[in-house]
Amino acid sequence: MSRVSAAVPAPHTAAGERLADSAVIAQSAADPERFAEIFDRHAQAIHRYLARRIGDEIANDLVAEAFLVAFRRRGSYDTSQPDSRPWLYGIATNLLHRKRRAEVRQYRALARTGVDPVSGGDEDAVLARVAAVTVTRRLGAALAALSQGERDVLLLVAWEELSYDEVAQAMSIPVGTVRSRLHRGRKRLRAALPDLDPATLDSGMELP
Template structure:
């Protein structure tokens, strides 16, 4: 789904841009252009476009301030940016859970609808979407972060571990627990117990 952009744009990888921005801060703008839409999409799916607007701006400000400590061995900056964004999203945790519960309860998603498909004004969610929203609301934050970084950020387990600064084993166990809880709420038989 998500296009890996690390090697695109004339082979200038994210790490090179960040390194260049140490002496020439304006070079950092290219990092923004590469990734802001994707980070916004992730944040908007969690907390709505309005809050996501701020999260995106904050994410790149924080990233800019921390660029000196960026690990140059990681060419793709997406996990780093997703990690910062996830921390910022956490400040909206109560709102996020409230949105999800609203979907579960009313079947109407309170998040703003897409402009392009304005005909689908509100998601009048069917039963399984309501159950899914309920399940997502019921996850603890660490589990939800891992699940959504995998599902929406399209990050690998290692990248999620980098993003959240936790061991990869923790990523596996959180994801497995999140999926198990989802299956339980969605009413699917628990065919395989986690690994």
């Protein structure tokens, strides 16, 4: 659900299969406009990820910047990687680091008030059902207390469903570091949410 597939027809090879991102990026070296195809494939997902972390307004700016950075760096893209999503998530996440204080401030505001500055409208109905003002407040506090690296890894895995390898590639860190950050991050979350037990959460919720 975190990935929104582009409704835009992708260029195809003569055989009819969609060109890999790496091939499109390679073409964009000689033909810069081809890079718009990468945007059309992934910008919505990258934007949603950014907006979910930091709110729409900053996300609008960051998504533009992320694709400009990607465009400028297209020459150094590792074309052995067919899927450019990890690369794009990495660029977007690194840009997000500049907004670290704003992001953390929002988690803290949630922890303090129970109102999530990033949410808006009718959402989080599930969490609302989960009796969860307290739970979300604690979650906000826990997210604020994580290290930046832990937060990146946790959210890329939980929200964007990146594999450990993809997170490693995105953040230019060894897979072992991904595992250890994830492990530590999860431990901290569990510590902050002591009564995470199906029995105490809403019974109306479908459990995996």
